[in-house]
Structure formats: C-alpha cells, structure tokens
Amino acid sequence: MTITQATNPNEFLGATLKSIRNKQGWSLDKTAAATGVSKAMLGQIERGESSPTIAILWKITTGMKISLSSLLAPDHQQHHNKEDLANQTTGNLPIFRSADEIRYQPAQDDMLVALLFPFDEALGFEIYELTLLPHYQRESEPHEAGVTEHVLLIHGNMEVLLNGDWKKLTPGESVKFNADQVHGYRNLHHQPAVFHLVIHYPNRHK
Secondary structure, X not given: OOOOOXXXXXXXXXXXXXXXXXXXXXXXXXXXXXXXXXXXHHHHHHOOOOOOOHHHHHHHHHHHOOOOHHHHOOHHHHOOOHHHHHHHHHOOOOOOOOHHHHOEOOOOOOEEEEEEEEEEOOOOEEEEEEEEOOOEEEEEOOOOOOOEEEEEEEEOOEEEEEOOEEEEXXXXXXXXXXXXXXXXXXXXXXXXXXXXXEEEOOOOOO
C-alpha cells in the first residue's frame, strides 16, 4: 500500500477553507454558528496551525453545505496530468485514477484517503477509497438531510454504525444508507480495512 505525503496539507486546508468562506461572504462568527466548530478552532485551521479530525471537517462541510472533497482535494489530487485536466475541463472521457498515487492521511485520524473522483456538481456525488487502519473507530453526526452514503468493502473487515447498531461487512459486501443520521465506521482487527465510498449530496454546489 502506497501512502503519498501531501505537501503542506494543513496549509492547503486552511487556505481552501478561508477561500470558500470568503466566496460565500461568511464571517468566522457566522461559520462557527453554522458548523458548531468554534471561531478559535476555525481560525487555527485557516492559519494552518491545526490538523483537524475528519469529524471536524464533516461538521464544517455540513454546516457550510459544501462537499467534503472541496476541502480534501489539492490540485495534484484532482488532476494528475494534462490529459486528466483537459478531460475534466471539456467533459471528455475517460478519466483515470490510481489510488496508490493519491492515497494520503489528511487529518489526525488513522484513516487514509484517496479521493478518486472529487464532487461533480452535475452528478451530485464524489467517490473515495478509504483505508481504516487497525482499531480505528469514528462516529459521525448526521449530515445534511438527503445525503446518502454507499459503502463497498474491498478487503479486510469493518463495521458500519446504523440505527444504533454496528453491522459487520466482509469483502464484497456493500451497504447504502441515509447519512442524515448518526453513523460511523470501525475496524476492530489487526489489519487495515479498505473500502470504496460514494457520497451523494442533494442540491449541493461546489
């Protein structure tokens, strides 16, 4: 398994968050009120002084009604080469992605992320390869109403928290669920669990 070291991930995240906030015309106070993330924490993230957890990033994206990939996708992940960039711009297909080339650890969590396809406003979804390192567990607050997640386990073993119960998945099994409820992922084993995740957002823009 290849892990790419993202260049200055905190710096990219901070600059991106500040840019999105400014484009929306939101103050730090308004952003804090909408996301439930303190003004002090938001300021630290924007200055590149804090490496937030994925849970914090989800709170920010849910409150600001933006896609998760808008915060996680540096340009080198969204477009690997000139051909990819041209295809993305013109709408021509195919566009190829290699998880090994873009897999990295974007936050404090023991989770590796490969953003295979960033959020596409025309389609309404984004696609990830996620790796849960051994003994990782994360519970997520409800996302925006109508958001759905699709999980397909590739290898390893994992569990998904749905309706208060942890449901086991084995390789080749998948589940689709409404993500506007408390949900979570965990890997209680000694080996990583790798799965594909499709997140669909209703009526969301970049």
